[in-house]
Amino acid sequence: MNTNIHKIALFTIAVGKDRHYFDSVRKFLPYNKEYFGQDYPVDFILFTDRDEMIDGFRHIPCETTAWPYTALLKNNIITDYLNQMNKWEEYSHIFYIDADFAIGDKYDFFSHQFLCLEMYWGKGGYLGGFYGGMTEYFKKLALSFYDEIEFIYNNKLQVPRGMDEFYLNLFCNQYKDDIHAIKLIKEANVLFFFDNENLEDIIRQKGKYNFLFPLKSDGRANSVELTNYNNQKMECTINLSENYIFNNYTFDFGRLLKIDDSYYRILWSKYPETREVLNIKTHKIRKQPAGKETLQMSPVFSIVMPIYNVPPEFLKESIESILNQTFGDFELLIIDDGSTETEGIDLIRTYQDSRIHLITNSHNFIDSLNRGIARSKGKYIARMDADDIMLSSRLQTQYDFMENHPEIDICGSWMETFGNRTDIVRGPADHEEIVSSLLLYNTLSHPTVILRKSSVCKCGTNLYKENYACAEDYKLWTDLALKGLKFATVTEILLKYRSSEKQVSNTRQEEMFQSTVRIQMEYAEQVMERILVESPQYEILFNDLIALFNDGKMDYALLLKTVHGFYNESFS
Numbered sequence: 321m322n323t324n325i326h327k328i329a330l331f332t333i334a335v336g337k338d339r340h341y342f343d344s345v346r347k348f349l350p351y352n353k354e355y356f357g358q359d360y361p362v363d364f365i366l367f368t369d370r371d372e373m374i375d376g377f378r379h380i381p382c383e384t385t386a387w388p389y390t391a392l393l394k395n396n397i398i399t400d401y402l403n404q405m406n407k408w409e410e411y412s413h414i415f416y417i418d419a420d421f422a423i424g425d426k427y428d429f430f431s432h433q434f435l436c437l438e439m440y441w442g443k444g445g446y447l448g449g450f451y452g453g454m455t456e457y458f459k460k461l462a463l464s465f466y467d468e469i470e471f472i473y474n475n476k477l478q479v480p481r482g483m484d485e486f487y488l489n490l491f492c493n494q495y496k497d498d499i500h501a502i503k504l505i506k507e508a509n510v511l512f513f514f515d516n517e518n519l520e521d522i523i524r525q526k527g528k529y530n531f532l533f534p535l536k537s538d539g540r541a542n543s544v545e546l547t548n549y550n551n552q553k554m555e556c557t558i559n560l561s562e563n564y565i566f567n568n569y570t571f572d573f574g575r576l577l578k579i580d581d582s583y584y585r586i587l588w589s590k591y592p593e594t595r596e597v598l599n600i601k602t603h604k605i606r607k608q609p610a611g612k613e614t615l616q617m618s619p620v621f622s623i624v625m626p627i628y629n630v631p632p633e634f635l636k637e638s639i640e641s642i643l644n645q646t647f648g649d650f651e652l653l654i655i656d657d658g659s660t661e662t663e664g665i666d667l668i669r670t671y672q673d674s675r676i677h678l679i680t681n682s683h684n685f686i687d688s689l690n691r692g693i694a695r696s697k698g699k700y701i702a703r704m705d706a707d708d709i710m711l712s713s714r715l716q717t718q719y720d721f722m723e724n725h726p727e728i729d730i731c732g733s734w735m736e737t738f739g740n741r742t743d744i745v746r747g748p749a750d751h752e753e754i755v756s757s758l759l760l761y762n763t764l765s766h767p768t769v770i771l772r773k774s775s776v777c778k779c780g781t782n783l784y785k786e787n788y789a790c791a792e793d794y795k796l797w798t799d800l801a802l803k804g805l806k807f808a809t810v811t812e813i814l815l816k817y818r819s820s821e822k823q824v825s826n827t828r829q830e831e832m833f834q835s836t837v838r839i840q841m842e843y844a845e846q847v848m849e850r851i852l853v854e855s856p857q858y859e860i861l862f863n864d865l866i867a868l869f870n871d872g873k874m875d876y877a878l879l880l881k882t883v884h885g886f887y888n889e890s891f892s
Contacts, residue, residue, distance in 0.1 A: 325430055328360050329411045330452075331398050333367045334419035335382055342370055348422035349374050351532065355423040356415075360430065363411070366419075367397055394484060395462040396469055408455060415452025423450075424528040425509075432500035433457055436492060437531070439504060446492050446501065448485040450531070457498065461491045504531070543568055546598070548605040558600075560584075565598070577620060577649060578723075585620070587649045619675070621650035621715055621770070622696030626688040627706040628657040632667045634707040634818065641709040643673060647716035650702070652676045653692045658683030664706075686784045686792055694781040701771040703793075707818045708767050714814040718770050721810050729775045729805040730797070732764040733814040741819040749809045752891060755801040758794075759844055759884045762836070764807070766793035768815045775805060790832035791839055798843040802850075837876060844883045851883075851890045858886060 330352060334345045353364055353376045366374065367382035380401060394416060402408050413430060417423070429435055434453030436446045452458055465487040492499045504510050509530035523532075546554045557566040563576040565586060576598070577585040586596045586605065598605050623642060627635065642652055652675055654668055668678050679695060681688045693701060700722060702715065718731055725731075728751075737743045747763050748754050754763045776783065788795040801807070848862050865882060868874040 324412060325360055326412050327410060328357070328362045328413045328415070328430070329365060329407075330356055330362060330415045330417060331365050331367070331394075332377075332417055332419050333382065333394050333397060335367070335369045342372065345419040346374060348420060348532070349377060351422040351424060352417060353377070355426050355528075356429070358426060358428075358430070365401075367401075396466055399462045399466055408459060411455050413453060414455050414458040416450070418449040421449040422532040423530070424523065424532040425530045427502070427530055433498040434461075434492075434495065435500045435502065436488065437504055438501040445489050446485065447504070448488050451488060457495065460495075461488065464491060502530070544603060546603050546605055549596075549607050554605070558598075560600070575647070575649075585649065587647075589648070618697040618699065619649050619651045620698055620719065621647075621700050621702050622692075622698035622773075623650055623652045623702045623704050624655070624689065624692035624696060625652065625704040625706055626655045626657045626685060626692065627659065627664055628683070628685070629659050629661045630664050630706040632663040635664045635667055637709055638704065638706050639668070639671065639676075641712070642704065643671075644712055645710060645715045646712050647719055648675075650675060650715065651697060653679060653695055654706075655679045655681055655688040655692045657681055657685055657688040686786050689784045689792070690782045693777065693783055696773065696781075699773060701773050701776070703767055703769050703771075705767045705817075707820075709816040709818070711814050711816070717810060717812060717814055721808070722770065722772065725808065727806050728808045729772045730764070730800060730807045731770050731810060732808075733768040733810040733812060735765050735768050735815040735817045736813050737817045737819045739819040740821060744813065745817070746811070747809045749811050751807045752888075754807040754809065756884060756887045756891070758798055758801060759840060759847065759880045759887065762791070762794040762797070764793070764797055764809070765815070765817070767817065769793075776800065788835045788839060790828050791835035794836060795839050798839055798846075802843070802846050840880055841876065844880055847883055847887055851886055854890050855886075 332349065332352070334342065349364070349366070353362075356362065364377045365380060366377040367380045369382050373379055382397060398414075398416065402414075415429070429452075432453055434451070434457040436451035437449065439445055439447045451461075469484075492501075502509070510532075543555050544558050546556050548554055555568045557568060558576070559565075560576065563578070563584075565574045565576055566572070572588055572590055574586045574588040577587060579585060579597070582599055582601050584598045584600055586594075586598055588594055588596070596605050596607060625638070639652070642650075652673075654676065656665060656678065658681060659665060665678070668676065677695075679691060681691055700719070702718070704710065714733070718733065722728060722731055732747060734744065734746045737745065745765055747765060748757055757763045771777075783796055783799075784792045785795050785799075797807070848858075852859055852862065865874065865879060869876065869879050
């Protein structure tokens with residue numbers, strides 16, 4: 321016995337309540353136990369959510385039943401276990417093997433610092449189905465991406481496909497001199513089989529190859545057989561609690577967006593422009609089910625972004641931040657507000673993404689905004705400026721918030737400024753505080769806002785008003801507040817706001833100030849009328865306040881603060 325080997329751990333993960341899948345797993349594990357140990361002391365450890373026991377394996381309860389997240393978390397699950405049980409030092413060697421992957425012949429796995437399998441199909445590289453070696457190397461691999469995968473999982477971000485193998489390949493390339501790769505050769509050391517065939521008979525006929533794993537599995541974890549619009553069968557993993565779908569054969573990953581109790585929009589990560597809808601009750605995928613035409617064929621978001629002579633490098637950053645959203649079901653309406661410089665327009669035309677639509681207009685910012693609103697098809701309208709940057713989770717976060725709060729019509733977020741000024745802009749979150757504080761300042765950051773189109777555009781799409789230069793958004797919020805619409809702010813930073821000396825807010829400060837005062841005074845007048853409906857005893861007091869203001873004995877700031885106090889007292 322090699323004196324450097326004192327104990328070995330072989331970890332396997334098998335989750336999912338599907339009986340057929342677990343039947344296939346049960347076939348493999350005994351082979352691993354028989355052919356892996358080679359007279360060394362080995363702990364065979366199975367993480368599973370199933371109560372059934374398999375002889376010879378230590379069962380560890382595993383709550384992560386959401387495949388394919390589990391595939392990404394396998395190193396994290398192992399790392400958590402070894403950390404919590406303080407077992408890193410117990411093992412000289414640690415290996416991982418997929419539950420539907422088996423060792424079919426003895427092999428010298430323990431004379432190498434780190435060992436993995438080199439694929440012979442596709443683009444090559446190292447296969448994540450089996451790898452391991454000396455504990456110090458396994459620990460380097462596990463900890464190298466532990467925090468990143470934990471962040472992806474905890475925040476339920478869109479799962480990058482092949483993330484585990486991506487990091488495995490990075491690790492193996494970094495320690496190339498210490499890695500031993502078993503080069504898989506289909507006819508020499510890999511035995512493919514189908515679950516519905518007799519594994520034992522095939523092995524007797526063909527011999528015990530080094531590795532066995534299925535080319536096709538008829539019962540993957542949580543799998544459902546679907547029929548698409550071409551009448552083709554698809555075996556998919558569907559998880560409604562975390563709203564994703566995964567094609568078990570093509571490895572396409574998609575988000576599920578609930579329309580009603582029967583229908584879910586499928587947003588495939590590889591094909592975000594497609595419009596497919598799953599009927600969860602009939603297990604059929606259609607492009608346009610009867611009676612759902614408008615809802616199911618429209619994008620969820622319409623992003624409205626006017627541009628005027630924006631530097632192309634800023635525009636590129638902005639567009640890329642939109643295209644890299646974890647939530648990809650949107651249309652991007654870029655309205656050229658009469659630009660005299662062509663570099664930005666030329667840049668837009670280089671994008672081959674069907675979600676991008678370029679609309680031309682004469683130089684009239686308010687009209688360009690309203691044209692974008694009128695052309696929008698989405699359930700929600702998202703505002704965006706051409707030099708700002710969305711954080712990748714912006715649309716997903718605001719979508720989740722609006723779906724969970726159907727009473728909210730306008731939703732903003734916090735934002736971070738960058739450029740010639742750095743700051744974090746935190747607006748009030750509660751509806752009452754937002755609308756009352758509109759008397760004092762603009763409580764919503766325009767490029768962070770999304771609007772529920774059905775309520776905001778109920779009376780038309782000309783939302784923005786002329787003659788409120790540089791404060792058209794402030795005017796819109798007061799108009800919507802007076803109509804009784806509901807506001808909220810997500811208390812997360814979802815946008816990076818570029819601050820520069822050329823911005824309108826810096827070059828036209830006097831115009832902005834005059835517009836702001838006008839908006840506040842108009843809003844104060846309407847608010848006082850609302851207060852008097854509830855509290856008519858304030859009529860004489862309000863008349864006196866207005867008289868003092870008109871006589872120049874009270875400045876507008878004090879008047880607004882006074883009205884703000886009465887508003888909070890009346891409507892808190």
